[in-house]
Amino acid sequence: MPSFLILNGPNLNLLGTRQPEVYGRTTLADIERMCTDHAVKIGVSVTFAQSNHEGVMIDHIHAARGVHDGIILNAGAYTHTSIALMDAIASVELPAIELHLSNVHAREEFRHKSYISKVCVGIICGFGAYGYVLSMDAMKVRVSD
Numbered sequence: 001m002p003s004f005l006i007l008n009g010p011n012l013n014l015l016g017t018r019q020p021e022v023y024g025r026t027t028l029a030d031i032e033r034m035c036t037d038h039a040v041k042i043g044v045s046v047t048f049a050q051s052n053h054e055g056v057m058i059d060h061i062h063a064a065r066g067v068h069d070g071i072i073l074n075a076g077a078y079t080h081t082s083i084a085l086m087d088a089i090a091s092v093e094l095p096a097i098e099l100h101l102s103n104v105h106a107r108e109e110f111r112h113k114s115y116i117s118k119v120c121v122g123i124i125c126g127f128g129a130y131g132y133v134l135s136m137d138a139m140k141v142r143v144s145d
């Protein structure tokens with residue numbers, strides 16, 4: 001059974017109360033439940049993680065090698081700043097999907113730049129919490145190729 005790491009970056013632990021007009025009212029715990037339910041439906045297994053720390057996120061990515069078949073990554077603001085996360089994804093040679101709840105391209109200019117995109121097989125953004133489910137479906141297709 002394919003196994004995915006779903007990794008969330010800084011401030012995403014505050015989903016539900018953080019700028020709900022931008023990110024919605026769904027909490028990260030709700031999203032995790034959605035993902036574990038969807039995993040059963042599509043026959044994959046998921047490990048869900050969140051960290052506010054860049055180095056801890058990198059450790060999660062390194063640990064995914066040989067354990068998971070793909071990484072779904074909402075790196076939060078580190079998307080726009082982190083060469084280290086980009087290098088970590090490139091180093092583990094696992095397919096990764098860049099995910100955002102909001103449509104980052106319809107927002108401030110600084111959110112249009114992503115270091116992560118360069119090393120990801122695709123990007124899903126703008127569909128709120130549903131983007132997690134979309135990413136799982138997309139990753140399942142990618143790893144079944």
Ligand code: DQA
Nearest residue numbers: 074075076077100101102111
């Ligand atoms: C985000 C978009 C980022 O620009 C922002 O810094 C976040 C959340 C999203 O899911 O829409 O923290 O990744």
